[in-house]
Amino acid sequence: MNKWKEILIRYGELSTKGRNRHSFTGRLRDNLRYAFTDLESVKIITERDRMFLQTENESTMAEMIKRLPSIFGIQSFSPVASCPVNLDEMKELAHQIISELDTMDRTFKVTVKRSNKNFELDTNETQYAIGSHVLRNNPNLNVKMKNPDINLRIEIRSDAVYMMAEIIPGAGGMPIGSNGKSLLMLSGGIDSPVAGYQLLKRGVRLDAIHFYSPPYTSEQSLEKVKDLAEQLSRFGASVKLHVIPFTAIQEEIQRQIPTNVSMTTTRRMMLKIADKVREETKALAIITGESLGQVASQTLESLTAINEVTSTPILRPLISHDKLEIIEMAKEIKTYDISIRPFDDCCTIFSPSSPKTKPKLEKVMFYESFTGFDEMVDQAIANREVHVFPKKKEDPFKDLF
Numbered sequence: 001m002n003k004w005k006e007i008l009i010r011y012g013e014l015s016t017k018g019r020n021r022h023s024f025t026g027r028l029r030d031n032l033r034y035a036f037t038d039l040e041s042v043k044i045i046t047e048r049d050r051m052f053l054q055t056e057n058e059s060t061m062a063e064m065i066k067r068l069p070s071i072f073g074i075q076s077f078s079p080v081a082s083c084p085v086n087l088d089e090m091k092e093l094a095h096q097i098i099s100e101l102d103t104m105d106r107t108f109k110v111t112v113k114r115s116n117k118n119f120e121l122d123t124n125e126t127q128y129a130i131g132s133h134v135l136r137n138n139p140n141l142n143v144k145m146k147n148p149d150i151n152l153r154i155e156i157r158s159d160a161v162y163m164m165a166e167i168i169p170g171a172g173g174m175p176i177g178s179n180g181k182s183l184l185m186l187s188g189g190i191d192s193p194v195a196g197y198q199l200l201k202r203g204v205r206l207d208a209i210h211f212y213s214p215p216y217t218s219e220q221s222l223e224k225v226k227d228l229a230e231q232l233s234r235f236g237a238s239v240k241l242h243v244i245p246f247t248a249i250q251e252e253i254q255r256q257i258p259t260n261v262s263m264t265t266t267r268r269m270m271l272k273i274a275d276k277v278r279e280e281t282k283a284l285a286i287i288t289g290e291s292l293g294q295v296a297s298q299t300l301e302s303l304t305a306i307n308e309v310t311s312t313p314i315l316r317p318l319i320s321h322d323k324l325e326i327i328e329m330a331k332e333i334k335t336y337d338i339s340i341r342p343f344d345d346c347c348t349i350f351s352p353s354s355p356k357t358k359p360k361l362e363k364v365m366f367y368e369s370f371t372g373f374d375e376m377v378d379q380a381i382a383n384r385e386v387h388v389f390p391k392k393k394e395d396p397f398k399d400l401f
């Protein structure tokens with residue numbers, strides 16, 4: 001028999017958001033529906049400070065418990081079991097719940113709330129009856145009244161009895177979509193997917209843009225970026241990827257721009273294109289994986305010269321992070337193994353051996369003025385491919401955590 005009746009969801013950060021709470025809970029509700037589209041008979045009940053997911057179906061319940069830890073906007077959640085108002089059935093249910101947990105050297109208590117005043121035992125007697133039954137069956141447990149590892153909460157209502165023992169941490173953050181949309185510049189590297197994840201966690205919905213330069217870059221390098229977009233889409237919202245053919249612009253840069261500032265112009269052209277696509281897709285900002293000092297294009301002087309092409313906000317969530325920290329995050333969100341596949345990105349291939357770390361903006365603009373880059377920019381945008389992820393609908397959360 002299916003003992004689980006529902007899952008209690010606590011919002012955490014959401015409930016502190018005052019007037020906006022309504023739209024945030026609505027967004028979380030939509031995101032949960034999206035995450036569970038392939039599951040049968042899920043009912044979502046929204047209350048002021050919490051939400052309940054209900055289902056009669058045992059495998060749906062198990063699948064929801066598996067997927068919930070990766071959905072943003074949830075502080076923690078607890079599976080709730082239920083049984084009829086009957087002492088023997090309550091003892092049996094308590095025993096079943098506890099026996100599924102790790103009890104080795106852990107402390108335990110029972111907390112009873114009894115709104116059904118007709119129940120045969122009072123609160124203390126019920127706590128004692130259930131507690132001693134559980135302890136008899138689990139000799140590894142020790143009773144502790146203050147901050148025990150396991151607190152079995154029992155609520156006796158007139159229609160049924162509800163029990164929960166676990167508080168499972170959620171992903172925190174805010175529901176995706178509650179903070180608008182931004183365009184992620186997604187390379188095949190380690191950093192940009194992590195930058196995208198960090199903004200997803202703050203409730204920002206993503207479109208992504210990638211520049212590729214066939215035949216200099218391979219089909220596999222593009223596959224890698226699609227896999228990264230797919231992985232990002234597993235955090236609860238679809239990701240639209242714009243793939244921009246960048247070969248003609250890069251060849252033109254090679255011809256027209258002195259080698260030591262060619263990287264600056266390359267980045268400026270990328271940002272120009274990204275900004276046009278951003279505007280068209282109604283995204284409000286651009287996200288990059290830049291972190292200060294990592295490479296020549298990531299000094300403050302370089303960033304300033306690159307930034308000059310737009311006044312759109314550029315979000316750089318990794319700007320102060322060390323590479324090792326970023327790698328740790330990439331491993332956690334399962335993008336690392338995709339990013340380290342050995343296929344070259346367009347920037348690596350055209351990368352000059354000694355790029356200027358302090359490029360002079362006036363000079364860069366002067367060199368650029370001899371070429372009709374604006375038309376090439378529009379041409380590249382017109383020739384883009386667009387892909388939407390997740391592609392594999394059957395199990396979007398497979399292998400996630």
Ligand SMILES: Nc1ncnc2c1ncn2[C@@H]1O[C@H](COP(=O)(O)OP(=O)(O)OP(=O)(O)O)[C@@H](O)[C@H]1O
Nearest residue numbers: 185186187189190191192209210211288289290347
């Ligand atoms: N081919 C590309 N397509 C889209 N965005 C790119 C591309 N190359 C670089 N970028 C953007 O510029 C940022 C800085 O790129 P750089 O090549 O200096 O890489 P990085 O610091 O190693 O970052 P990453 O690991 O994300 O490639 C990237 O994080 C990404 O946001």
